[in-house]
Amino acid sequence: xxxxxxxxxxxxxxxxxxxxxxxxxxxxxxxxxxxxxxxxxxxxxxxxxxxxxxxxxxxxxxxxxxxxxxxxxxxxxxxxxxxxxxxxxxxxxxxxxxxxxxxxxxxxxxxxxxxxxxxxxxxxxxxxxxxxxxxxxxxxxxxxxxxxxxxxxxxxxxxxxxxxxxxxxxxxxxxxxxxxxxxxxxxxxxxxxxxxxxxxxxxxxxxxxxxxxxxxxxxxxxxxxxxxxxxxxxxxxxxxxxxxxxxxxxxxxxxxxxxxxxxxxxxxx
Amino acid sequence: xxxxxxxxxxxxxxxxxxxxxxxxxxxxxxxxxxxxxxxxxxxxxxxxxxxxxxxxxxxxxxxxxxxxxxxxxxxxxxxxxxxxxxxxxxxxxxxxxxxxxxxxxxxxxxxxxxxxxxxxxxxxxxxxxxxxxxxxxxxxxxxxxxxxxxxxxxxxxxxxxxxxxxxxxxxxxxxxxxxxxxxxxxxxxxxxxxxxxxxxxxxxxxxxxxxxxxxxx
Numbered sequence: 001x002x003x004x005x006x007x008x009x010x011x012x013x014x015x016x017x018x019x020x021x022x023x024x025x026x027x028x029x030x031x032x033x034x035x036x037x038x039x040x041x042x043x044x045x046x047x048x049x050x051x052x053x054x055x056x057x058x059x060x061x062x063x064x065x066x067x068x069x070x071x072x073x074x075x076x077x078x079x080x081x082x083x084x085x086x087x088x089x090x091x092x093x094x095x096x097x098x099x100x101x102x103x104x105x106x107x108x109x110x111x112x113x114x115x116x117x118x119x120x121x122x123x124x125x126x127x128x129x130x131x132x133x134x135x136x137x138x139x140x141x142x143x144x145x146x147x148x149x150x151x152x153x154x155x156x157x158x159x160x161x162x163x164x165x166x167x168x169x170x171x172x173x174x175x176x177x178x179x180x181x182x183x184x185x186x187x188x189x190x191x192x193x194x195x196x197x198x199x200x201x202x203x204x205x206x207x208x209x210x211x212x213x214x215x216x217x218x219x220x221x222x223x224x225x226x227x228x229x230x231x232x233x234x235x236x237x238x239x240x241x242x243x244x245x246x247x248x249x250x251x252x253x254x255x256x257x258x259x260x261x262x263x264x265x266x267x268x269x
Numbered sequence: 270x271x272x273x274x275x276x277x278x279x280x281x282x283x284x285x286x287x288x289x290x291x292x293x294x295x296x297x298x299x300x301x302x303x304x305x306x307x308x309x310x311x312x313x314x315x316x317x318x319x320x321x322x323x324x325x326x327x328x329x330x331x332x333x334x335x336x337x338x339x340x341x342x343x344x345x346x347x348x349x350x351x352x353x354x355x356x357x358x359x360x361x362x363x364x365x366x367x368x369x370x371x372x373x374x375x376x377x378x379x380x381x382x383x384x385x386x387x388x389x390x391x392x393x394x395x396x397x398x399x400x401x402x403x404x405x406x407x408x409x410x411x412x413x414x415x416x417x418x419x420x421x422x423x424x425x426x427x428x429x430x431x432x433x434x435x436x437x438x439x440x441x442x443x444x445x446x447x448x449x450x451x452x453x454x455x456x457x458x459x460x461x462x463x464x465x466x467x468x469x470x471x472x473x474x475x476x477x478x479x480x481x482x483x484x485x486x
Contacts (some may be wrong), residue, residue, distance in 0.1 A: 036352060152371060156362040159352055160343070166319040167366030167415045168337035214395035215355040 007239055015133045016125035016192060016245075020231050022140030023189040024201055028227035029147050030182050031202040032220050035210070036158045042079055042179075043199035045092035045099075046186040049075040051195035052099035052106075054120050059110035064120075065135065068187045075099075076179035100195075123194030123246030125238055132191060139184050146177060154178075155216055194246035201227060204253035211260040212267070226256055270297050271332055272419060272450055273318065278327035280313045287313050288471055290327070293478040295467075297333075297418065300442075300451045302465035304458055309471045311454045312344070315423055318452075333418075337366050340416025342408050344423045345401070356391045356399070356407050363414025375414070382413045386440055402433025409440065419450040426457070438464060 007013045027043075034042055053071040054064040079092055107117045119127045128136075147154070156164045157174045165171045182202070189198045209222035234249030271294040279289040287310040295301050305311050316323050320336045340363070360383065364375045383389040388406050391399065396407060405425060412420055422441065426434040442464050445451045455461050461468065470477040 036349070149369065152362070152365045152369065155354075155358065156365040159349075159354060159359065159362055162343055163341060163362075163411070164365070165321065166337075166339070166341045167363070169366055210351075210353055214353050214398075216353055216358050219353045 003236070003240065007236075012126055012128070013235075013239060015128045015130065017235060019128055019133045019136035019188070020125075020192050020235060021228060022136050023185060023192065024227040024231040025224055026140050026143040026181070026185045027189055027198075027201045028205040028223040029143065029220065030178065030185060031204075031206040031227075032209075032223050033154060033158050033178060034182065035203055035206040037161075039080070040203045041089055041092045041096075041199070042076065042182060043186055043202035045079055045096040046072050046076055046183055047190055047195045047198045048096040048103075049099040050187045050190050050198075051120050052101075052103035054190070054195075055103035055107040055117060058116055059106050065132070065187065068190075069184060072183040072187050073180050076183040077176065080175055080179050119194075120190060121195050122244055123190070123192050123197060125192060125235060125245045127191045132188065136188050139181075139188055143181050143185065146181065150174065150177070159216075192245055193249065194244075197246035197250050200250045200253060201230075204250070204257060205230070208253070208257040208260045211257070211264040226253070230256060271295065272297050272299075272334055273452075274328075274330045274332070275318075276328050276330075278314075278317060278325060278329065280310060280317055280323055280325040282313070282324070288476065291469075291471070291476055293469055295419075295450060295452060297450055298445070298448060299467055300445045300465045301453070301467040301469060302461035303452065303454045303469045303471065304456060304461055305471035306473075307456075309473065311471060312423060314471070315421060315452075315454060318421065338415070338417040338419070340412035340414070340420045342405075342412045342420070342422040342425055345405065345428055351397060354396045356388070356394050356396055359396050359407055360410045360414060363411040366415055379410075379414055382410050385444075386410050386413070400433070402429050402436065405429065405433070405437055406440065409437075413444070416449070418448070419452070420444065422451065422453040424454055424456070426455075 007017070031043070034040055050068050050072045053068045057064040057067040075095060079095060107113055111117065153164070153169050153174060156169055157171055161171050186198055189201065193201055205223040205227040206219065208226050209219045213219040213222050230249055230252040233252045234245060237243040237248045238245040273295040275294070276292045278291040280287045291314065303311050303314065313323060317325050318329060319339065319341060357379070360379050361371055361376070364371050364379070368375070380389070383392060386406050386409060388403065388410060391403060391407065396404065399407065409422075409425070412422075425441065426437045429437065438460065441451060441453065445464075453461070453465070467480060468477070
């Protein structure tokens with residue numbers, strides 16, 4: 001058990017673990033609804049927007065979160081709105097690559113593709129400041145509270161938004177809430193996971209859980225569990241074997257997904 | 270007592286008129302069957318009644334109920350096929366219009382409705398693994414949980430085999446006999462006339478509203 005004490009003796013590691021656990025949990029919960037509502041790529045699109053805005057912020061010398069959070073929230077609204085009017089996946093693809101391109105151009109022309117930029121793209125456990133941890137805690141508590149309080153409504157909207165609307169649930173409000181929470185989780189999570197990989201912690205746990213769980217509640221609980229386990233294993237690998245944090249967590253998620261598929265197949269027979 | 274009064278209702282889609290000047294009333298305990306060709310505006314009318322964003326003129330007034338208290342059974346095509354949810358979870362979602370948290374009393378009512386529709390044995394089954402007929406009964410049960418006294422059913426038997434269709438029709442009749450007002454959209458005219466006491470037929474050149482028994486074939 002000595003490796004645990006070793007990890008906890010480094011303040012940066014403690015920060016990464018606290019923030020990472022909370023963000024993983026939130027990403028998994030939001031992910032269940034995004035996946036079920038066919039918005040899986042929303043996280044991906046938003047993470048690229050988040051990267052683009054962070055690069056711009058670094059170039060003009062402003063704290064990235066101050067620009068990224070509002071910009072990504074606006075992008076989230078925009079993408080959810082577009083879903084009805086234009087093919088949602090096409091819209092996401094356009095927004096996503098454009099934002100990434102803006103980020104790369106701005107970064108190359110100003111600061112150069114330095115470590116900061118690289119950290120935003122691929123994530124790092126070294127990247128979190130104390131301020132980031134506070135924000136993560138606030139975001140996580142907000143997401144968890146919203147999820148618990150509105151659990152029933154969120155289910156109803158996800159299962160059948162038409163029925164939800166007809167029976168008096170404020171569907172627009174819950175869509176906006178999902179968009180805002182997802183946006184904030186993506187921006188914060190990008191520091192650890194990287195812009196290119198954050199969307200996988202949103203979608204993977206939900207997709208994996210749906211292989212073995214058949215009830216909504218069990219999918220939610222299983223996703224939260226899978227997400228946290230993948231994060232813990234990933235961070236240990238990152239700390240001791242220098243595996244890149246974000247990529248490591250994604251690969252653990254992939255492994256869990258494959259195991260769940262196998263288990264689902266065996267159990268289904 | 271008129272529960273729903275529709276007067277001079279016209280609906281539009283992209284400035285094209287779908288139907289015009291519809292007027293009819295639905296009384297407590299009525300079984301109204303809405304029939305008409307595809308594209309005649311049956312579903313649009315239903316969306317107007319439910320309060321969806323449809324461009325319309327004229328008025329719909331409710332007496333003794335609110336719009337949210339209408340139990341709606343949507344058309345089957347609108348559902349996601351792979352959604353992980355148990356029957357019980359789906360049924361309970363009928364209560365979520367007005368409530369944040371589902372109370373014991375609601376759960377009792379849900380159990381009662383499950384029994385009434387003879388599907389209490391399906392309670393813990395995954396919704397997506399049920400047959401089409403069973404799924405319709407579950408969704409009818411959900412509608413029943415959200416309804417105080419009016420059910421609005423959009424083509425409830427379309428796509429079901431004939432046994433399931435008959436079961437569904439007899440459940441709807443049972444609910445109507447127990448005091449529920451039923452508004453059913455259908456294109457099964459012959460069947461509509463048997464169970465319903467009122468008929469609303471919409472077509473491009475006007476509409477007919479009256480007692481089903483007097484409906485000219």
